[in-house]
Amino acid sequence: MRHVRDHVPGLCNSSGKVVNILAERVLMKGNEALAEAAIKSGCRHFFGYPITPQTEVAAYMAKRMPKIGGTYLQAESEIAAINMVLGAASAGVRAMTSSSSPGISLKTEGISYIAGSDLPCLIINVQRGGPGLGGIQPSQADYWQATRATGHGDFHILVFAPSTIQEMVDLVYTAYDKADEYRMPAMILADGMLGQMMEPVEFPEREADHLIEKPWATTGHQNKRPHNIVNSLYLDPNELEQKVRERFQRYEIIKEKEPMAxxxxxxxxxxxxxxxxxxxxxxxxxxxxxxxxxxxxxxxxxxxxxxxxxxxxxxxxxxxxxxxxxxxxxxxxxxxxxxxxxxxxxxxxxxxxxxxxxxxxxxxxxxxxxxxxxx
Amino acid sequence: MAIVFQKPKTLTDATLHYCPGCTHGIIHTLVAQAIEELGIEGKTIGVAPVGCAVMAYNYFTCDMVEAAHGRAPAVATGLKRALPDNIVFTYQGDGDLAAIGTAETVHSATRGENITVIFVNNAIYGMTGGQMAPTSLPGQITQTTPYGRDTATAGYPVRICEMLSTLDGVAYAERVSVDSVPNIRKARAAIKKAFENQVNKKGFSIVEVLSSCPTNWGLTPVEALDWLRENMIPYYPLGVYKDKTGGDK
Amino acid sequence: MALTNFLLAGFGGQGILFSGKVIAYSGLMDGKEVSWLPSYGPEMRGGTANCSVCISDEPIGSPLVLTPDILMAMNLQSYDKFIHSVAPGGMAIIDSTLIDKKTDRTDITAVYVPATALASDHDLQGLANIILIGTMLKHAPFADFEAVEKAIQKCVPPRKSHLIEANLRAIKLGMEY
CATH class of the missing domain: 3.40.50.920 (Rossmann fold)
Known part of the structure; x- marks a missing residue:
């Protein structure tokens, strides 16, 4: 756990220990902990679609978001949900969607566009058995998909794999920060066991200034700056190659700085x-x-x-x-x-x-x- | 010398890539005029489709987002939920809005998202070279209906305004055409109203614009406008299909 | 107590998952590491439900309990399925109103409690599960009574807070049995 906490500024005191844990610890399902951690990270825009065994993420968001002025929206499909994430991420906010394996397959189109548009966002995959409809019990059979092919084209996303409920919380904080820092999608790759089980967990408060500026966001230029364009289309092959190469230079930095084990x-x-x-x-x-x-x-x-x-x-x-x-x-x-x-x-x-x-x-x-x- | 016409300031100086005689240029101008006249350029975000208008993000001076094929209403939903005080519009063709993106269209409409949808219906897939669209007419010859659209195997055209007008979430649905000057004037008013509705938080507004595709229809620009008038308007009657905004008509 | 593994099993609707939550929260109130893992599936009411709970002084490895130290069985299917998986030296708490079998295992302690009948006799309908936890607490003290009391207060949702008193009564009834 220390490995994770080292990466999350503002989580714990200098010794890396959280004091007085007992007073703050609550018993919580993994899925609900993921949702609360996202809210604590500043997420106010959740777009989802029901699928076992991740549905508690959506249910928790549906309960909490209206009380904190956020958006919970049950989309018409996983495809729509990920594209709503693209829209909200374009606006510069911390957006999120969650699903389980078959639903992630549907989202891959949008994930590719989000990566190609250099947008940050958080995607949760609470994995179940596959292929096809598969089953609903815990699985890790989406490793290849998560690390190799969350969509078409030359790109990567950040993939974090928690093993405890507390780490699910800590990694949501990290995932959002890194997604913003590198302008790319981040995924929490969990599974049905982690999603469904309860463990004691605590939610450290984030420093108020952990959110970074996003001057590239399409928020309306107010006639004060040139128009921003969020786009993944480059019809000139030279231009597209250049864009992809720039992204891969960023990936090299990430491969140097960000691995955790x-x-x-x-x-x-x-x-x-x-x-x-x-x-x-x-x-x-x-x-x-x-x-x-x-x-x-x-x-x-x-x-x-x-x-x-x-x-x-x-x-x-x-x-x-x-x-x-x-x-x-x-x-x-x-x-x-x-x-x-x-x-x-x-x-x-x-x-x-x-x-x-x-x-x-x-x-x-x-x-x-x-x-x-x-x- | 008096200026009788000038390009709206809300269009960039980029040269449009559309074919000669294509009516996208007219519709772009109408959208840009509405944005300029309402003084909302600084808070408007447009969502471009996949199709002939894929590069619309280069032509409007407001902030723009490029969506995946058919997903513009979902992207617009995300934008609008994050920025409820901004103005968000989509600009979509018939394949984008009425085939691959039907679910996104119908559900953004039924949710009553306070966005403006400009739907350009030219009854064909233009960008990919003239295949059957969901709105291609019965008997219409396209690359993928070389013997004419056979409704027994290819089904019937989709009438979007009629369909969406049955949904409680829709505030305003009107079908217009850009085949003639009088119709362009009506189209201009409808598009402006669709943006005004959003400013006034009236809810989901869609303007379907019947448009021509001389290149893929295999006609001259003038013949294409005649074909639109003679074939499309009878199948897709012009007019207001829904108006809950308390405005005229 | 280094590690205690619980397996609770019965029908959906008998409060199996809730019982597990009470045990897990009791451990948490005692300052232990705990985990709670439900079976999940398309069945909601009437189907089988089971739940793994671990209480430990150390961080918990696998939260899936395959050889429970303590089994709580609330229907015949669960009894038949799990009685042989109880760890040697372990314990089975059995609702004898619903399960009319007795185990021939001599390497475990079996406690038979007519919990469902006791619940209806004492105006505690629906709390047979909590009566069984009371019995469990007496025979295998997995937490202090105060911790269990606090756990019940945590686990009963606010809209049902009028049931806290009945739950505590059920615990005591189980402990007396």
Whole structure:
């Protein structure tokens, strides 16, 4: 958690500890915590569409927004919702939409336009099993979509993967700040387990001046400046290439500055498990059991999925003898782990899909299989 | 020398990319005049469509946002909800508004979003080279209805003003044409009223403008206006379909 | 107590999720780490509902409880499904009004409470779940009584605040049983 809080100005005191937590902590569902965190971040414009298992985000917004002078709008489709976000983001406000896997597929058109128009916004994906209508139980099968293809064209979005309800809150704060700073969409990639579960959470108040100026916004020029245009169309290929290259220069800075990961018992680990989001909680339990059995296991938990924390994995590849990526899918992040390890050490994969949460025992069995059951 | 006409100050000096004889230029001028006459340029934000008018953001001097195909009303909704005291308009063609964006059109209308929609209906997809539009007439020959629009397989044209006028959220819906000077005068008044309605917070206003496409219809500009008059106006009767604003008619 | 895992199961409408919330809030009031994870699905009323709760001194790993230390079963299906998953040395709190079976497991403590009948006898309709929490609190003190009291005050929504007193009565009834 400290990793996240380090990135959020105005969240905690200088030691990184929040004092008097108990008095402020409330038990809250992940979905509701996401919504409240967005409100605390200054979001006053939410556009959504009901879909399980994220609906509580919308329901919470519907309840709160009218009381704080904000907009809650239930759109006619996920497509309309993301385009309303585009409109509101053009106006310079902190806008947001949330959905679950099938709905995110519909939003990809708008996400591409938002990225191509250099607009910041926040998108929540509370993942469920796919493809197609799939199921409604927790899944991480949208990793490829989130990190590779949230729409057509050459672009990235920031992708944050929380593993606790508190981290969902903290990462919403970070996501909005970074989206504004880099003028690009940010996504919180959660799943049905995180969305539905309750944990104690506290909401630090943000400093009043955390919002930055947006001189590019289309707010009406009041006859005081040239007209602003929010646009993603460049018919001249040279101009379009130039625009995309500029964006990729920004991405290079982001890849340098913004990757976040939690390292757990990695230093002396022979086997390093790599896992994100809800799955990492199960993996951590398995790592602890493995350690108690004398197996030197550790875990790297990417917190940003894009930019992927490849340096942390590269470093571990110097000392560990093998890697095991554990995911709630058929093996998606493992691609990025392999790219980072770059053939130096074997990379294994274990996953459950379709909405099944792997058990700590299953993960432990994989560790034992790879490590030969011995030290 | 007395000036009898000049370009509205609310149009930029960019050269329009429209084909010779296209009526988009006239409709742009009417929109720009309305904005200028109402003195709202500084607080207006336009939303451009995908279609022939895709580069409208280069032609109006107000702030502009380019939307995805059909999504202009959703983008306008987002803008208007964030900036309720500003003036937000969309400028959309028939494919954009009445095919791919029908859901966005109908639902922004039924929500009664206080925006102004300028709907240019020329019964064809212009930018992509003359395919059937949702508003192409029965029997109309296009690139994708080479034997004429067969209603048995391609269905019937969509009458947007008639359809939207049934929705409680719509404040004002009028169909006009730019085929003749008298009709252009009426169109000018309708477009101005649609902006005035928004200034006066009357709600969703749409002006459907029957327009010509000489290039893709395969006609001269003058023949195209005749075709509009003889074929489109009978199918799409001109007039006010809804007016809850307490104004004239 | 390092970590206690609870699994509560029954029909939708019996207050399974609410019971879990009371337990989780009790842990929170005692200054512990807690998690609450519901089953979710298209069924609202009458379908099966279950809920995993963890109370721990340490941050909680998996919030999904597969081998509960404490099972609370409020219908036969749930009893049949979960009685064998209870951790050895664990406990099962069973509403014997609705479940007429007795477990042959000797490695767990089974407590049979006719909670649904007790609820209707004491004018506490709909609070069989809370009676069972009272019994649970007596046999496996997962939190101080004061913490449970505070938890109930937190969990009962303001528009139903007149029910707080009945909930507290149900806890006490369960503890006396």
């Amino acid at each position: 939690e390292e757990y018992l990695v230093e002396d680990a022979q086997i390093v498990l790599v896992s994100f989001g809800a799955t990492s909680r199960i993996v951590k339990s398995a790592v602890n059991t493995a350690r108690s059995m004398g197996i030197k296991a550790g875990m790297i938990r990417p917190i940003t999925l894009w930019p992927f924390p490849e340096k942390v994995i590269q470093k571990a590849a110097e000392t560990a003898s093998s890697f095991l990526s554990v995911e709630m899918n058929m093996g998606q992040m493992v691609d990025d782990v392999r790219l980072a390890v770059n053939g130096k050490k074997p990379v294994y994969f274990f996953g459950r899909t379709g909405g099944i949460i792997p058990s700590p025992a299953e993960v432990l069995a994989q560790i034992q299989k790879i490590m030969g059951g011995a030290k």
